[in-house]
Amino acid sequence: MEPPLSPREAGQFVAERSQDVFVEEEGVKKVAAMLYGLRNSDELTADGWKKANPLAPAPSSDQAVNWVFVVDTMNFSFWPDSDLQQCEVTYRGSTYTGYMTLCAAITRALDEGVSITDPEFFSHISLEKLRHVLRSDNDTPMPMMEERHQVLTEGGRVLMEHGGSFRSFMSQAGNDAQKMVQLITERIPSYRDQATYQGRRIAFLKRAQILVADYWGVMAARGEGDIANMDWLTMFADYRVPQALVHLGALRYSDKLMEALKRGELMESGDRSEVEIRGCSIWAVELIKQHLHRLVQERDKTSCPVTSAIIDFYLWPYAKKHHKEMAHIPIHHTRCIYY
Numbered sequence: 487m488e489p490p491l492s493p494r495e496a497g498q499f500v501a502e503r504s505q506d507v508f509v510e511e512e513g514v515k516k517v518a519a520m521l522y523g524l525r526n527s528d529e530l531t532a533d534g535w536k537k538a539n540p541l542a543p544a545p546s547s548d549q550a551v552n553w554v555f556v557v558d559t560m561n562f563s564f565w566p567d568s569d570l571q572q573c574e575v576t577y578r579g580s581t582y583t584g585y586m587t588l589c590a591a592i593t594r595a596l597d598e599g600v601s602i603t604d605p606e607f608f609s610h611i612s613l614e615k616l617r618h619v620l621r622s623d624n625d626t627p628m629p630m631m632e633e634r635h636q637v638l639t640e641g642g643r644v645l646m647e648h649g650g651s652f653r654s655f656m657s658q659a660g661n662d663a664q665k666m667v668q669l670i671t672e673r674i675p676s677y678r679d680q681a682t683y684q685g686r687r688i689a690f691l692k693r694a695q696i697l698v699a700d701y702w703g704v705m706a707a708r709g710e711g712d713i714a715n716m717d718w719l720t721m722f723a724d725y726r727v728p729q730a731l732v733h734l735g736a737l738r739y740s741d742k743l744m745e746a747l748k749r750g751e752l753m754e755s756g757d758r759s760e761v762e763i764r765g766c767s768i769w770a771v772e773l774i775k776q777h778l779h780r781l782v783q784e785r786d787k788t789s790c791p792v793t794s795a796i797i798d799f800y801l802w803p804y805a806k807k808h809h810k811e812m813a814h815i816p817i818h819h820t821r822c823i824y825y
Contacts, residue, residue, distance in 0.1 A: 493689055493690055496683075496688035497766070500766060501766045507762040508766065510738050513737070514736045522785075524800070542554070543603075545708045552604070552651060556638065557588055561825075562633075562822065564629065565584070573624075573627060574626075576623050595619045605652075606646060609646050613635045637823060644674050652701070655669075662714050663702070666698045677693050677697070679825070690765070695795070701713075717793045721795070722798050723763075726805040728763050729812055733808070737767065752820070771794050775797060
């Protein structure tokens with residue numbers, strides 16, 4: 487069987503054939519110019535990881551690396567069925583929704599003495615215990631609890647078979663980002679984020695890629711971030727970043743698709759429109775990166791170290807920060823374990 491297109495290849499393949507999502511060149515240039523203005527700031531470095539993950543344990547702690555694995559293994563499907571019914575987790579005086587409920591719940595569990603970042607523990611955790619760890623402040627639970635339990639215990643068993651920690655598992659990939667993604671997807675089934683589009687198998691690998699990027703981020707924060715081939719990673723195709731790209735003019739949805747999204751129509755994983763949103767988002771960020779690199783080369787006469795992963799690290803918090811300004815742009819809704 488022919489192997490699936492890599493995420494970057496998949497993004498280009500989809501963008502060149504998309505019927506309802508379009509990459510807009512002027513918007514791409516606008517975003518690149520915006521990022522050029524930030525080129526010397528911490529927002530476009532690995533330091534941005536800690537800013538995007540304020541609830542993570544201190545990078546120097548033994549728990550931090552395994553925390554990344556636990557969170558990214560369950561990092562999917564946080565959007566609520568209704569804005570009036572959202573899972574909420576309060577931690578140290580702040581109440582969180584969405585993805586941050588997971589981060590808050592895992593760190594809360596550590597404070598409560600639960601060994602939730604220990605693979606030996608979470609490889610055997612019961613569904614009832616995980617429900618307690620991820621408990622909401624209200625009557626709305628975190629979605630897809632059974633699926634979260636399945637993927638976490640599955641991932642824990644894999645780590646136990648390879649040294650008993652995420653770091654020992656990743657050491658098999660020889661500090662190469664591409665090999666790390668391949669290792670994760672080969673050994674852990676829940677990370678195999680693929681689809682078929684116009685007869686071709688394509689891979690988006692959102693969680694596998696963000697797991698490598700988060701591993702790089704926490705290791706860099708520890709002063710150990712020397713991972714090769716980081717530029718192999720693309721952006722991490724999810725809900726929020728596509729919304730930000732539409733808001734910034736780098737993506738455009740057809741009227742038909744926009745109306746369907748406004749009606750809140752549920753998309754199945756692998757639906758044509760869902761694949762087009764994700765694929766075009768990847769390709770838009772690739773073009774933003776290319777244009778940013780050209781700007782830096784032409785104006786500063788130097789190379790640009792900013793990768794697609796770093797651009798994603800910037801755009802995701804940007805989307806959260808500006809959510810009121812882009813509230814008129816609906817996110818797509820897909821219940822799946824891939825994002």
